[in-house]
Amino acid sequence: MMKGLLAVLLVLMAISSSMGKPEKQAEKKEKRVPQTLSRGWGDELIWAQTYEEALYKSHSSNKPLMVIFHLEDCPHSSALKKAFANHKEIQKIADEDFILLNLLFETTDKHLSPDGQYVPRILFVDPSLTVRADITGRYGNRLYAYEPSDLHLLLSNMHKAKKLLKTEL
């Protein structure tokens, strides 16, 4: 039983060292606000909880999946989140045409980190379950990073992701 999980552990160790400290625990004894799945990226949108769920929903609905990696203490993530949540056109197309997932922790699927693990970064996955590594932002050293001023490019990339890949059978 140990063996099956050891690979996961090794990946996690690598992630933990690159992620800094885990989220702060909420203060004890203070009434806690329930955590939301949107985490501020659009409370009106429907979010998948896990990558497995998101892949299943993308495949069965034939809608592309958008995966947002972020961290709660990261100012770049927060700035992008605020712009994303306030961008009416992005919120609308996200709601209508995408399966959505935002993650604070990396998955074990290395296809979701074609040029490394950093935040914020946004990857698209075709319903054929192919990660769209070809859909990139404008930074040569961090291909899947976006800044608040890049939302026009993100929107155009969302339109690109909507053009589904042909599945070869």
Place this chain on the structure above:
Amino acid sequence: MMKGLLAVLLVLMAISSSMGKPEKQAEKKEKRVPQTLSRGWGDELIWAQTYEEALYKSHSSNKPLMVIFHLEDCPHSSALKKAFANHKEIQKIADEDFILLNLLFETTDKHLSPDGQYVPRILFVDPSLTVRADITGRYGNRLYAYEPSDLHLLLSNMHKAKKLLKTEL
């Protein structure tokens, strides 16, 4: 890139056929309530979002992990959830001594389904990342199932899970 995800797809196909229809989409145009990570199992508790996150937190905090598999349209899940959320002692020990995760979708880790995939079921994972298949409920055909009347057994199993396994180095 396709290949890496094909194994996941095969697992998902198997899951989808055993899970019935996916969650209902919220009605369009109606103001949506943000989805919570607790999903009703204890709004005051801190929930991990994904299995990867939960494993990481269990290992780094040296607290056992409790994984609850459930479905929103399942009356057995709903009944157990209600009893669980209202059980003060379970909520307290869950808050203080456990990393918590509730999932609507199966993971790809078969160690979390020692006797198959069904809901509701509750598995414990030791911080050494060993799934505690030895901690079972009282139904011979569904070892990890609990009914609302079994919460005393669940509580005693939580105490069992708190006795951590010795890690052999």
